[in-house]
Amino acid sequence: MNITQALPRGIGVDPQAMMRYIDDRPNDGIFQVHRDVFIDRDLFERELAYVFGRTWNFLGFESQIPKPHDFFTGHIARTPVLVTRGGDKQIRAFFNVCRHKGAMLCNVEQGMARVHVCPYHAWSYDSTGANVSIKDHAAGDYPKGFESEDHNLKPLGAVASYKGLVFGSISPDVPLLEDFLxxxxxxxxxxxxxxxxxxxxxxxxxxxxxxxxxxxxxxxxxxxxxxxxxxxxxxxxxxxxxxxxxxxxxxxxxxxxxxxxxxxxxxxxxxxxxxxxxxxxxxxxxxxxxxxxxxxxxxxxxxxxxxxxxxxxxxxxxxxxxxxxxxxxxxxxxxxxxxxxxxxxxxxxxxxxxxxxxxxxxxxxxxxxxxxxxxxxxxxxxxxxxxxxxxxxxxxxxxxxxxxxxxxxxxxxxxxxxxxxxxxxxxxxxxxxxxxxxxxxxxxxxxxxxxxxxxxxxxxx
Amino acid sequence: MPAVKKKSRPTPPAARSAQSRGAPSLPARKSSPEALRDLLDAGRDLIESEAMYLDERRWDDWLALYTEKCEYWVPTWRMDGTLTTSHDEELSHIYYSNRAGLAERVSRLTSRWSPASSPVPRTCHIVANIRFIGAPSQDRMQLRSSWVTHALYIRQRQTYAFFGSAEYELASVSGKWLIARKKVVLKNDYIPSMIDVNCL
CATH class of the missing domain: 3.90.380.10 (Naphthalene 1,2-dioxygenase Alpha Subunit; Chain A, domain 1)
Known part of the structure; x- marks a missing residue:
């Protein structure tokens, strides 16, 4: 699903009217910003999707997760994020959300965990984001459709580090971090x-x-x-x-x-x-x-x-x-x-x-x-x-x-x-x-x- | 009503080895319950005076409660939920090793040139649970308190409550008890816009 489809309906910002928020006329010696940029709630929701959802955001420091299974949590705007170093030492970033009922999975800011267990129904994920346990799975009478689904943590669109600074993007459609910087x-x-x-x-x-x-x-x-x-x-x-x-x-x-x-x-x-x-x-x-x-x-x-x-x-x-x-x-x-x-x-x-x-x-x-x-x-x-x-x-x-x-x-x-x-x-x-x-x-x-x-x-x- | 068990008043444990600052203290001449109560009353009086002076914006009176070489420390919490323990190696909300730092705070609060302090929030400090830490002496004692400060951020029209505990080291200087060291543990460290000494 792309971000446009995920936006709440009924938000009416006219693309043709976007120019009215930034009055950018360098040849006339004019650069002005419209006050709605700071106060318009509809515009803000769009901003979360189109600015924060579609570019690199700073998440934290590699020094917070020096060892395998170390993790820290944070946010991209309102989206909760979990950053882990797997047993393979690779840094990964996920939506910090249990696939079962959508509860925030990890609510500790920093620590070490081989397995992250959701305290609601004990669905569990390892430090690479793989689902390692659905509690009482066999007794669950799950249909084929469910069994064929991916139950792993959903990764962010992109994660990368530069000089120890870890950045992530919700959208995968971003330039290489070094090119972005x-x-x-x-x-x-x-x-x-x-x-x-x-x-x-x-x-x-x-x-x-x-x-x-x-x-x-x-x-x-x-x-x-x-x-x-x-x-x-x-x-x-x-x-x-x-x-x-x-x-x-x-x-x-x-x-x-x-x-x-x-x-x-x-x-x-x-x-x-x-x-x-x-x-x-x-x-x-x-x-x-x-x-x-x-x-x-x-x-x-x-x-x-x-x-x-x-x-x-x-x-x-x-x-x-x-x-x-x-x-x-x-x-x-x-x-x-x-x-x-x-x-x-x-x-x-x-x-x-x-x-x-x-x-x-x-x-x-x-x-x-x-x-x-x-x-x-x-x-x-x-x-x-x-x-x-x-x-x-x-x-x-x-x-x-x-x-x-x-x-x-x-x-x-x-x-x-x-x-x-x-x-x-x-x-x-x-x-x-x-x-x-x-x-x-x-x-x-x-x-x-x-x-x-x-x-x-x-x-x- | 349950009977008051007079014998239950605990003997203060031995003074902690990490006595900070100042000359080693003489043991109390007599550690009778009456003498201890007098010392506790004196300590409580000082702590409550501090609360009152801050609420009444008697800034000079407040500063005069501290020794010139006082330590004033508000440590931060680490991301793992534990309190920082070293002000020289870890971040503090506020750390001073002298009263001049506190006086600078007052100068800013009263300057009218600080947008955050214009107007100065109205506060009400409540302090309670004042107890000895370790054994007091006639010229040195350590106390702890629990505190809540209600603050109206006037310009925001918002009321906040800051709360936590505090540790004091009081020193008797020329017959007057003063604060030689204060460590404020701010328990709600998700801070709305600002916090200053008058809200702690």
């Missing part, structure tokens, strides 16, 4: 190659929700323009630290005093966008003390980008990988049009020293998560956006995508040449310019996937 692989490499023995999510779960559309997080993940207002209380705390006050065990960066630092944005095929800026003080990176070893291992360019640059990369649709206050990988999971669940991972080098790890953690906790000094201010602003957008009768078009358009250039620039990346577009300027142009490509890809879905066409021809 394209030149954003460089930024994944920057993060995942930092540890000589690899990188891992530091243990400890950070999970929270915000009452807004998932795209508000996507936008904020590459937004520098908001920093000096939304996070003013945090910047003031940092100023105080620079004067010797406050908590001296975390950094005292001076973003507001360095508004002239060089900043650049790149966009890549498949909806990815990256914001990059000079790092005012390379020595503050936990990895800095091992810069020489890092240069020897990954080369000078990558090593220097690790310490002398900061970046926020959005891997479309909903994963954000950032190297700034700490190394963070975040996933914004849509639950409903106005509710999003955030999972965030603080990444650290496998086997790193206790002091280095503690430094990472203090920086991470200082800024991020529902308990940090900065992220909650973002989350509450998303909620204010959602409230504002929901009001019927307000202005339909949002004007938050135009900053930097005058300096938007096709192809690459000096910085992308350094890393042999070939972006679709680039922008270069200062931090103060607060560019918004790297949001264009994610929205273009969103519209492309919505259009192809609505027309019943393949997502990746």
């Amino acid at each position: 394209g030149d954003t692989k460089f930024f994944v490499d920057l993060v995942m190659d930092q540890g000589p023995h690899g990188m891992e999510p530091i243990p400890g779960r950070a999970l929270y929700t915000f009452r807004g559309n998932w795209k508000l997080q996507l936008e904020n993940g590459m937004d520098t323009y908001h920093l000096t207002t939304t996070h003013l209380s945090f910047l003031n705390i940092q100023s105080d630290r620079r004067r010797g006050g406050g908590n001296q065990e975390v950094r005292k960066s001076n973003v507001a005093g360095n508004m002239g630092i060089k900043t650049s944005t790149f966009t890549f095929p498949h909806g990815h966008g990256v914001l990059t800026l000079e790092n005012e003080d390379p020595t503050i990176r936990p990895i800095y003390s091992q810069l020489d070893q890092l240069r020897a291992r990954v080369g000078k360019t990558k090593a220097d980008w690790t310490t002398a640059r900061s970046f926020n990369a959005t891997i479309f649709p909903n994963m954000n990988l950032s190297q700034n206050y700490a190394l963070i990988l975040r996933v914004a999971r849509p639950i409903s049009v106005d509710l999003t669940e955030m999972t965030s991972y603080c990444l650290g080098a496998i086997g790193e020293s206790r002091a280095q790890r503690a430094l990472r953690l203090r920086e991470f906790e200082d800024f991020f998560n529902a308990s940090g000094l900065a992220t909650p201010d973002d989350s509450l602003m998303y909620e204010r956006c959602q409230d504002g957008l929901t009001n019927a009768g307000g202005p339909p078009w949002l004007q938050g995508y135009a900053r930097g358009m005058n300096e938007l250039k096709p192809g690459g620039n000096d910085w992308t040449n350094e890393i042999s990346a070939r972006p679709l577009q680039n922008w270069m300027g200062t931090f103060k310019a607060g560019p918004e142009v790297m949001l264009h490509e994610p929205y273009r890809e969103w519209q492309r996937l919505m259009d192809t879905g609505l027309r019943g066409e393949r997502a990746y021809p």
Whole structure:
């Protein structure tokens, strides 16, 4: 069954009208997004099917399942997923749903199990997804038709890993993961190659929700323009630290005093966008003390980008990988049009020293998560956006995508040449310019996937 | 009504070997039930004062309950459902090894420049089940509590309840009991939008 057939009936989104959600007229200096993109429930259901159902989604880390029969669970949007490493060491991903009555099979987030037993009627599946037991099978008077059916866990359409990051797709019709990531692989490499023995999510779960559309997080993940207002209380705390006050065990960066630092944005095929800026003080990176070893291992360019640059990369649709206050990988999971669940991972080098790890953690906790000094201010602003957008009768078009358009250039620039990346577009300027142009490509890809879905066409021809 | 069995009050077990922070404590001069009750009353008074100050937004009074070198720790839970045990090796919701970190929280809560704290949620802290951990001394005691904080996130018009347990290490400094260490176990860690020290 294809996804189009599985959609609820009665949802009326006119394919011909899709253009009205993204007003993309670069030659007129116009790029606007319609507020319905954030609030329309019918559109949201389509989005789950045509965007989240038909492209790669981040699922978790290989380091969560190092040994045979290890597993973790997660979701692609609302779809529960079980990822296992079989006895043959192969990684597989399944719909985390028992074939019998549709109960969620495994409700543990991570662990090891040779056999997953559904607690309802004890149908059981091994770590390769094969059904190994239908309880009291012989006594069940099953007809031939049933016996000839497949009772194994249903695999996702695709699963693949890159540098220890596991991605899955509900639809099998996706490009190879490495082709999907394209030149954003460089930024994944920057993060995942930092540890000589690899990188891992530091243990400890950070999970929270915000009452807004998932795209508000996507936008904020590459937004520098908001920093000096939304996070003013945090910047003031940092100023105080620079004067010797406050908590001296975390950094005292001076973003507001360095508004002239060089900043650049790149966009890549498949909806990815990256914001990059000079790092005012390379020595503050936990990895800095091992810069020489890092240069020897990954080369000078990558090593220097690790310490002398900061970046926020959005891997479309909903994963954000950032190297700034700490190394963070975040996933914004849509639950409903106005509710999003955030999972965030603080990444650290496998086997790193206790002091280095503690430094990472203090920086991470200082800024991020529902308990940090900065992220909650973002989350509450998303909620204010959602409230504002929901009001019927307000202005339909949002004007938050135009900053930097005058300096938007096709192809690459000096910085992308350094890393042999070939972006679709680039922008270069200062931090103060607060560019918004790297949001264009994610929205273009969103519209492309919505259009192809609505027309019943393949997502990746 | 069942008779109160006075003898059932347990003798506190020996102090845990992992005494954190500060000089080794002197044993209580007398461990009579009365002396223990006085100490427990003093500890309970401090813990309840903390709850009240947070609810009444008496931020300076709240900060003054902590020693300058206090440890304040809210560990996260691991994905396997166990609580993290090392703040230097595993993620915490909040970890400070000094009062200045708490003071920064207050500065943000009261700054009016934090959208998450404008307005500051209205809270009601309930603390109960306050018991000794180990044997107290005249200048050091460890206590545990159970707590619930009801919070109205005013802008959201939503009420949440955060709950868990807490461990305290109290130190007597110049005749006044202060919090030298607090570990907050947040049991509902599926967090709606935000959480800060005033909701713990």
